[in-house]
Amino acid sequence: MSRDRDHASERTIELRHLRCFLAIAEEGGVTRAAARLHLTQPAVSRTLAALEAALGVRLVDRSTHHLALTPEGRAFREKAAVAVTAFEDALAAARTVRRPLRLGHAWSAAGDFTTPLLRRWRQTHPDVPLELLRIDDRTAGLTRGAVDVALLRGPVDAPGLVTELLHRETRVAALPSDSPLARHTALTLADLRDQVIALNTVSGTTSLDLWPTGARPTVTLPVANTDDWLAAIAADQAVGVTSTATVRMHPHPGVAYVPLTDAPPLPVRLARREGPGHPSAPALIALAHEVAGES
Incomplete structure (x- = not known):
């Protein structure tokens, strides 16, 4: 009987399992997750293994050099995050000082x-x-x-x-500050068709569909974030399209912003x-x- 109770307890999913999994997913590894949670690495690994056993699915692919979530892990991550947030909100509602x-x-x-x-x-x-x-x-x-x-x-x-x-925000072209195009007071999308276009493929909003059919650029430079996007443009590796908010929030000495007259607002x-x-x-x-x- 005691063995059955022990087995049942191992299958119980608790909030600590979800927090541990989310830390692993967000930190990209067990070691950093352990440091964040102030736990030992073996303890984090055991918690993850217990969660996977309880769910009956593999959440983390351990066969690759870099830790990666499985498709099931990616799907579960969103559900786990919502569950933890709901728990925190429930506590916050009962506290004088909210999170x-x-x-x-x-x-x-x-x-x-x-x-x-x-x-x-x-x-x-x-x-x-x-x-x-x-x-x-x-x-x-x-x-x-x-x-x-x-x-x-x-x-x-x-x-x-x-x-x-x-x-809604109007759009601008982002150009190397010494580019001949940077001397213009305004540009059209067609003016950029022969340029390499830096595209933030992770969180950006610009795609080649922004250009009219038949006037689309043919070469792109994928980047992962705004910092890399700015660096590529400043280095004269590419040009970009963004909104006026970027002009205010991300001024850069190597990047010039010129209004685009025919790009739809964002x-x-x-x-x-x-x-x-x-x-x-x-x-x-x-x-x-x-x-x-x-x-």
Whole structure:
């Protein structure tokens, strides 16, 4: 009988299993996850193994040189993150001091509205700290529970999200500062057709579909984040297309920004997950609309 009880306890999934798995997924390895959780590496490995045994699936591929999540692991990561966030929200609702409200973005935050929004929030909600987090993925960490609200640009097609339009930004060309094109006061998309186009394939919104058929560039340079995108342009390896928010949030001595007259504006949306979330999320969304509407 005791053996059956021990076996049943090994199959019980607890919050610590989810936290451990999420730490491994976010840190990209057991060693860093152990340091983050203040546990030993063997303890983290055992916890992961117990979670996989309870679920009956392999979550982490251990056959590769670098730790990688299996397809089942990637799917479970989103569910685990939502579960942990829901647990934290339940506790926060019962506490005098709430946990920080996390606002995610992949790049450029809210552009010109960023500083006014952060300042106004601190003035009107001093009891709820607001954390601005840059996370390089298409939903800025929202689908995996890393943030409570996200500022997202371009199309948003991830399931389980509720979005609303905040405003629209005009687009600009990003060019090496010594490029002949940088001397123009305005450009068209066709002016860039013979250039190498830097494309942020992780969190960016520009694709070759932005250009009219028959006038599309043929060579691209994939990058993984805004920093690499800026570095490639400054080094005269490529040019890029972005929004006016980048001009304000990412000035660079080696990059010049020139307005594009025929590129469609870029929508900026506020997004949150469906269902219960951080209790202060609605207030942040309302304040963002208020700040944007004052411009």
